[in-house]
Amino acid sequence: MAIWQIILITLYAGFQILDELTLYTGFNTPVGAGFVVGLIMGDLKTGLIIGAGMQLMVLGVGTFGGASKIDATIGTTLATAFSISVSGMSPQVAISSIAVPVAAIMVQLDILARFTNTFFAHRVDHYIETFNYKAIERNFLYGALPWSLSRAIPVFIALAFGRGLVQSIADALNGSWAWLGTGLSVAGATLPAVGFAILLRYLPVKKHVAYLILGFTITTLLTVVFGNIQALGGGVAAVNKNFVGTFNSLPMLAIALIGFALAILYYKKAISSTTSVAAAPKASSVSDEGEITDDEL
Incomplete structure (x- = not known):
């Protein structure tokens, strides 16, 4: 993996979380990550396969308010980069052995970024009392740094120093641990079906x-x-x-x-x-099976 590829992917990792919080162009999604990283690594097909697989896996996963969730975008970023640069690692194995664990670990770093931002929030409170509007604006913008670094730093460390470890794992999965590699391939291929199942669980399927x-x-x-x-x-x-x-x-x-x-x-x-007819207000209702029935027009 060339240094320019590591730098570009790291910059993308730092940008995508800010995009998710502000612009939301679509490049902050797993399929967007697969497209961008696949383009940088020179294998767009593998990137789209991994990105689409992770996108389908998280179809029914959502959060409300300030809750943290698994970061499928960063999981896709690292899985795509390693799947393309490491020989013998299929997209399915990359999804199950890299993308999913990384996405789960990133929950902790997401929480760390949120806690770090409280420092700037307290500074904003202080400058409100002194009517220092320029300082308020600066500290508001400074809040983007923890978010960006919480994604960029782990991605850079993993790409710069983790390729040898991932290559060793790939060799083992294709060698003495071939049985485990086969199992991971099957698991990676079934994850999109799990995402569809979660989605159908919360959609008003009975009605439609x-x-x-x-x-x-x-x-x-x-x-x-x-x-x-x-x-x-x-x-x-x-x-x-x-x-x-x-x-x-x-x-x-x-x-x-x-x-x-x-x-x-x-x-x-x-x-x-x-x-x-005039729409009468109604309270939120959930069926006995847990299906949400008041989320459509």
């Missing part, structure tokens, strides 16, 4: 089960159709060397547009129902 069935069925049908067409095109190309047609696999954009269309239909239906 028709949309769930419809989306699953459409996706399955289009996958079969496009898969058969692609196989047919490959067979024709193998027989006829002059055949120049291209048969693509299932475009995810098509699935996304179908979901978007269904969301528009539901939104319009909800708007029409709320405008026809």
